Amino acid sequence: MSPISQDETILDVPLSADAPILAVGAELKSAPALMIGSKVFVGPDVGRLDEPDAYRRFLEEVERLPERHNTHPEVLAHDLHPEYAATRWARSQLRHHVGVQHHHAHIVACMAEHGLRGVVVGLACDGTGYGTDGTIWGGEVLVCDFDSGEFRRAGFLKPFSLLGGDAAAVETYRPALGVLIETFGKNWPAEAQHLVHTIDPRALTLAVARLGAPSARLPRTTSLGRLFDAAAFLLGLCARNDAEAQAPVAVQQAAEQGKAAEPLEYSIETNSDGALVMDYRPMIRAMVKGREQTDCTPRNLARAFHEGLSKMLAEAVVRVCEATNERRVVLSGGCFLNALLRTGVEEQLRRDGCEVYTHRTLSPGDENIAVGQALVAAARMRKGTL
Numbered sequence: 001m002s003p004i005s006q007d008e009t010i011l012d013v014p015l016s017a018d019a020p021i022l023a024v025g026a027e028l029k030s031a032p033a034l035m036i037g038s039k040v041f042v043g044p045d046v047g048r049l050d051e052p053d054a055y056r057r058f059l060e061e062v063e064r065l066p067e068r069h070n071t072h073p074e075v076l077a078h079d080l081h082p083e084y085a086a087t088r089w090a091r092s093q094l095r096h097h098v099g100v101q102h103h104h105a106h107i108v109a110c111m112a113e114h115g116l117r118g119v120v121v122g123l124a125c126d127g128t129g130y131g132t133d134g135t136i137w138g139g140e141v142l143v144c145d146f147d148s149g150e151f152r153r154a155g156f157l158k159p160f161s162l163l164g165g166d167a168a169a170v171e172t173y174r175p176a177l178g179v180l181i182e183t184f185g186k187n188w189p190a191e192a193q194h195l196v197h198t199i200d201p202r203a204l205t206l207a208v209a210r211l212g213a214p215s216a217r218l219p220r221t222t223s224l225g226r227l228f229d230a231a232a233f234l235l236g237l238c239a240r241n242d243a244e245a246q247a248p249v250a251v252q253q254a255a256e257q258g259k260a261a262e263p264l265e266y267s268i269e270t271n272s273d274g275a276l277v278m279d280y281r282p283m284i285r286a287m288v289k290g291r292e293q294t295d296c297t298p299r300n301l302a303r304a305f306h307e308g309l310s311k312m313l314a315e316a317v318v319r320v321c322e323a324t325n326e327r328r329v330v331l332s333g334g335c336f337l338n339a340l341l342r343t344g345v346e347e348q349l350r351r352d353g354c355e356v357y358t359h360r361t362l363s364p365g366d367e368n369i370a371v372g373q374a375l376v377a378a379a380r381m382r383k384g385t386l
Helices: 052-068 085-092 102-113 165-169 173-195 201-212 224-234 246-257 281-290 298-324 339-351 366-383
Strands: 009-012 021-023 033-036 039-042 075-079 096-100 119-130 136-145 150-157 267-270 276-279 328-332 355-357
Touching (some): 021 366, 052 085, 075 085, 085 096, 096 102, 096 366, 102 119, 102 136, 102 355, 102 366, 119 298, 136 224, 136 298, 150 298, 165 224, 173 224, 173 281, 224 246, 224 298, 281 298, 298 339, 328 339, 339 355
Parallel strands (some): 021 075, 075 096, 119 328, 150 276
Antiparallel strands (some): 009 039, 136 150, 267 276
């Protein structure tokens, strides 16, 4: 048997796999995991799989991880996104494979850390995750059943359009324009023209034309990470994510320097499917208006934005808890690396009588995805639904 890597994390989990499972993780922070019995061996984060060196490390790790533990996985668990390199690799192998929704995996990974079984209400917030409806999720309230390996989407951030594919995660004006048009419609220039003067005029014209075209089939997203990007642009804090989460971090740092503020307003509606839709548009209106006022600084607006988000997310979760008669709440996803947001949500949930669980061994980011994938696959295997 090959020696255990010093970078390997070992978790004892409250479920035993009927056969060895190799989970390949996500795209940006791929950390494959191997489940044998009731232990999960988590490999190191090999990086972004769209980079050749990282993909080579990924191929080495998915070979060495089973070798180190002298086993041959019978099942491969992967993300639902069909274009992820790890997904393509898993589907190319002559073994049984199972797709697991990204945010479902986030919540289950945190459940496993705490030995939780049964049903919980999960709040998963991050930048990107492929949804079961083909849209980009990232601000989700999920009811997750650990033992069956299934989940239900009970709430989500109001969707908005994203322009430019991967570029929308880099240039913050792209999600900002999507949010402005979602908030103000065709009248957005009359409300927010003063905030877009830094955009190249040609790029702005093309972007607005594409966003407003009836025939444009732009991706829709419920991503809280992209909403933070939009806020960073609207507050004049960050134009590009040249480093990971640079814009959301800029908003967090500004908020930490701002004065305690009343939460920005929001609304929560119930859609035709019975799911809660968290509507951030009142926040956007307040930020746009606030940028015109000399006594309303970006730092204070960023603080009020955080307060509003925390209150909105917590209220949606509590409403789902009340509807399901569940009090255990699990928080996961890269947005909860933001301590100001995480603390704000936790405090409000606890005031409302919820038991709140957050990561203590694993990162809340995508490094934990493979753990959740393995456990969902194991649960479905035991239930005969794999």
